[in-house]
Amino acid sequence: MATFQDRKEYRKNLTSSGQLAIAGEILDFKSYDVSLKGLMVEVCPGEFLAKLEDFQALLPDNNRVEIYVKELKLSGEAFIVWVRGGQGGKIQLGLEYGDIEHNAQKLWLRRKAYRRTKPFSCLMMLDHSKVETLGLNMSTDGLAVSGDLKGYDIKVGDVVKLKISGQSISKAIAKIIWINESGDDRLTVGLRYLGID
Known part of the structure; x- marks a missing residue:
């Protein structure tokens, strides 16, 4: 059985930027902790999902997001496994990968254009x-x-x-x-x- 120390060896403190799509909004994020199974991100507040409580209220009904991690060139589906507040009102999400593709920047840019509609x-x-x-x-x-x-x-x-x-x-x-x-x-x-x- 793997020990906690073994597990830590599969995690990397990698600072990366990216975006996630959830509940009709596309939000910017920074990630600090990346593993083979997922990543931890700090999300910039959006227009509708602006506070920790907004994410907490959303989570029971919708934990699915779509992500693009710029430095890793990853795009695809992920699931929110936890939400917590950080210092200074920061919003942190733990994400677990679902269906992920590598080198998918063009796919993500096309998707963004499709989602953003006029009123x-x-x-x-x-x-x-x-x-x-x-x-x-x-x-x-x-x-x-x-x-x-x-x-x-x-x-x-x-x-x-x-x-x-x-x-x-x-x-x-x-x-x-x-x-x-x-x-x-x-x-x-x-x-x-x-x-x-």
């Missing part, structure tokens, strides 16, 4: 009402929308119907995986597809 119109069915929202971005896994939603009883885990304008997907059933207050009585909601049309 679009999206109707959300809530409490038997059709509520107009503004779609902020869309990916193969889900989308983020913003709207005047504070008067409705919505929470993480709710399943909603969507009618989307001007996109390749016109109708969808999705699960709310995170909610952020935007001020001025608006909420920003992250949704993961359960079914699309």
